[in-house]
Amino acid sequence: MSSAFAVSELLESPAAxxxxxxxxxxxxxxxxxxxxxxxxxxxxxxxLPLDNxxxxxxxxxxxxxxxxxxxxxxxxxxxxxxxxxxGSRVSIEVGLGAMAIGFxxxxxxxxxxxxxxxxxxxxxxxxxxxxxxxxxxxxxxxxLSFWTPRSLFKIVIVVxxxxxxxxxxxxxxxxxxxxxxxxxxAAKVQGATDRRILVKxxxxxxxxxxxxxxxxGVATVITLEGSLAFLGLSVSPPTPSxxxxxxxxxTILQTNPWLAIFPSAAMCLFLLCLNFIGxxxxxxxxxxxxxx
Amino acid sequence: MTRYLxxxxxxxxxxxxxxxxxxxxxxxxxxxxxxxxxxxTGDSPANRTKLYAQLGLNKPIYEQYVVWIKNxxxxxLGTSFxxxxxxxxxxxxxxxxxxxxxxISQILAFAAAVPLAMRSARRPDGWLDRVLxxxxxxxxxxxxxxxxxxxxxxxAIDLGVPHTGVSSYVSLTSDWVxxxxxxxxxxxxxxxxxxxxxxxxxxxxxxxxxQEEFITMARSKGLSQRRILWRHALxxxxxxxxxAAGVNIxxxxxxxxxVQYLLDIPGLGYTLIQAIGLSDYLxxxxxxxxVSVGVVLINFFFDMVINLVDPRIRRE
Numbered sequence: 239m240s241s242a243f244a245v246s247e248l249l250e251s252p253a254a255x256x257x258x259x260x261x262x263x264x265x266x267x268x269x270x271x272x273x274x275x276x277x278x279x280x281x282x283x284x285x286l287p288l289d290n291x292x293x294x295x296x297x298x299x300x301x302x303x304x305x306x307x308x309x310x311x312x313x314x315x316x317x318x319x320x321x322x323x324x325g326s327r328v329s330i331e332v333g334l335g336a337m338a339i340g341f342x343x344x345x346x347x348x349x350x351x352x353x354x355x356x357x358x359x360x361x362x363x364x365x366x367x368x369x370x371x372x373x374x375x376x377x378x379x380x381x382l383s384f385w386t387p388r389s390l391f392k393i394v395i396v397v398x399x400x401x402x403x404x405x406x407x408x409x410x411x412x413x414x415x416x417x418x419x420x421x422x423x424a425a426k427v428q429g430a431t432d433r434r435i436l437v438k439x440x441x442x443x444x445x446x447x448x449x450x451x452x453x454x455g456v457a458t459v460i461t462l463e464g465s466l467a468f469l470g471l472s473v474s475p476p477t478p479s480x481x482x483x484x485x486x487x488x489t490i491l492q493t494n495p496w497l498a499i500f501p502s503a504a505m506c507l508f509l510l511c512l513n514f515i516g517x518x519x520x521x522x523x524x525x526x527x528x529x530x
Numbered sequence: 531m532t533r534y535l536x537x538x539x540x541x542x543x544x545x546x547x548x549x550x551x552x553x554x555x556x557x558x559x560x561x562x563x564x565x566x567x568x569x570x571t572g573d574s575p576a577n578r579t580k581l582y583a584q585l586g587l588n589k590p591i592y593e594q595y596v597v598w599i600k601n602x603x604x605x606x607l608g609t610s611f612x613x614x615x616x617x618x619x620x621x622x623x624x625x626x627x628x629x630x631x632x633x634i635s636q637i638l639a640f641a642a643a644v645p646l647a648m649r650s651a652r653r654p655d656g657w658l659d660r661v662l663x664x665x666x667x668x669x670x671x672x673x674x675x676x677x678x679x680x681x682x683x684x685x686a687i688d689l690g691v692p693h694t695g696v697s698s699y700v701s702l703t704s705d706w707v708x709x710x711x712x713x714x715x716x717x718x719x720x721x722x723x724x725x726x727x728x729x730x731x732x733x734x735x736x737x738x739x740x741q742e743e744f745i746t747m748a749r750s751k752g753l754s755q756r757r758i759l760w761r762h763a764l765x766x767x768x769x770x771x772x773x774a775a776g777v778n779i780x781x782x783x784x785x786x787x788x789v790q791y792l793l794d795i796p797g798l799g800y801t802l803i804q805a806i807g808l809s810d811y812l813x814x815x816x817x818x819x820x821v822s823v824g825v826v827l828i829n830f831f832f833d834m835v836i837n838l839v840d841p842r843i844r845r846e
Binding site: 502 | 544548559560674679803807822
């Protein structure tokens with residue numbers, strides 16, 4: 239579940255394995271390409287020559303993959319390929335939206351707490367610790383089951399708020415690494431304002447790590463949304479989303495496995511690329527950090 | 531030690547308090563009159579009076595909390611107005627199933643992760659390490675709801691292994707062999723998810739530990755590789771992995787919810803989703819409370835274990 243985030247947070251800097259130079263590697267760029275392709279397809283899904291994802295066709299029910307229906311059709315005769323493409327919208331929107339909230343609130347607070355220390359840090363950290371101990375997935379399930387009617391907007395808010403303490407912790411820890419460095423002290427001695435130090439000195443140094451965690455966070459949120467959809471707590475059918483489609487395939491696994499396989503593959507590939515890019519960026523920046 | 535323990539206990543109580551307020555407040559997220567929504571089909575004047583007494587709905591909100599928490603502390607989570615059974619009874623019947631799945635999956639995960647991490651850490655960047663690292667990274671990106679669907683598809687449907695498909699759950703007391711068979715797929719899915727985390731964390735810590743001076747010392751004394759790994763390196767390297775295990779429990783429970791939902795195994799997750807579908811809000815509230823407190827308790831337990839394994843922690 240939230241394991242990707244947990245792992246990358248727990249792993250020490252990859253100095254453990256002598257890291258391959260500063261090149262990002264071919265696989266990295268393949269992943270970037272695949273992600274861009276997915277995002278572009280999601281944005282331009284309306285103008286692409288795709289079947290209507292809601293169009294039911296009773297003369298072609300549970301048809302296997304063919305040239306006409308690239309991924310086949312589901313139990314209502316809807317084109318799976320176009321549903322997979324349109325379904326990516328939900329995942330991408332939730333992923334980016336929730337992380338925008340998480341980073342929008344968690345990152346500034348984390349930087350501020352790490353830079354100021356003292357009471358502010360103690361209070362914020364304790365507060366975040368307490369909320370982090372509340373199991374996020376159960377909290378989101380709970381809130382969404384009571385807060386009806388459900389909508390994408392509410393999911394984004396709930397998941398976003400749930401991610402704030404995690405982001406806070408990561409950003410606070412990486413700011414703390416930088417905040418005691420000589421150049422920050424130098425800036426302070428020169429009389430720079432706190433605001434200037436935070437924005438001009440700390441932010442550029444925290445941002446790279448932040449970006450890599452952002453990507454891993456998006457992957458985590460997409461997984462979470464998928465689980466919610468699978469449990470019937472996300473956007474309601476007939477709106478396609480990867481989680482919804484896998485949930486719908488549950489009852490007809492035997493007759494039409496394609497309905498499970500294609501959205502699953504799309505989702506796994508998307509998550510794999512996000513995690514890979516995030517992980518690679520993290521080790522990349524950590525290495526250059528050591529070289530400084 | 532006592533100071534550390536006291537500090538941990540204080541945060542523990544604080545967390546449980548926040549959880550109780552959160553779980554209590556859930557009812558007030560309901561749109562409209564909560565009494566009407568909670569009663570659902572059971573809406574009658576008699577039930578209404580009962581519910582008002584049970585939740586103190588006509589009192590100010592903080593008094594409602596006091597009424598509610600008093601009941602909870604007496605083990606009374608209320609009576610569902612839809613199934614007309616006690617909420618705590620419903621939850622108590624479901625808990626053993628979750629515990630069993632979790633127990634099996636954790637044993638499988640650790641049994642695989644510890645030896646493999648040691649093998650990997652012995653030769654970082656060797657072929658085994660590369661294969662395992664790449665493999666575990668890929669597995670990390672496969673959500674449990676996808677893993678369970680695909681496993682059911684291949685094992686239960688394509689291969690036709692008996693007692694692994696949907697609705698094949700049999701309770702432990704009636705036939706333990708079939709019971710284990712029916713819990714095999716859910717346990718494997720959760721075990722894989724945990725294994726990936728434990729393997730990666732333990733491997734990275736072992737590699738770091740193996741570069742320490744006391745390991746060089748042990749090597750120069752001529753101790754065998756196996757003895758160095760098991761007796762010298764494992765313990766100092768196990769802090770993160772135990773921490774990960776504690777953190778993992780929440781995710782594990784949620785993953786358990788998903789596999790139960792798919793396979794019709796009547797554990798907490800299945801009960802929760804059923805209750806959500808029936809708008810049986812008191813049951814949902816009860817499960818959320820019990821599960822959250824359970825997770826925090828397990829976390830607390832792991833904190834204590836870590837403390838025993840590595841006494842250096844408490845000096846921080």
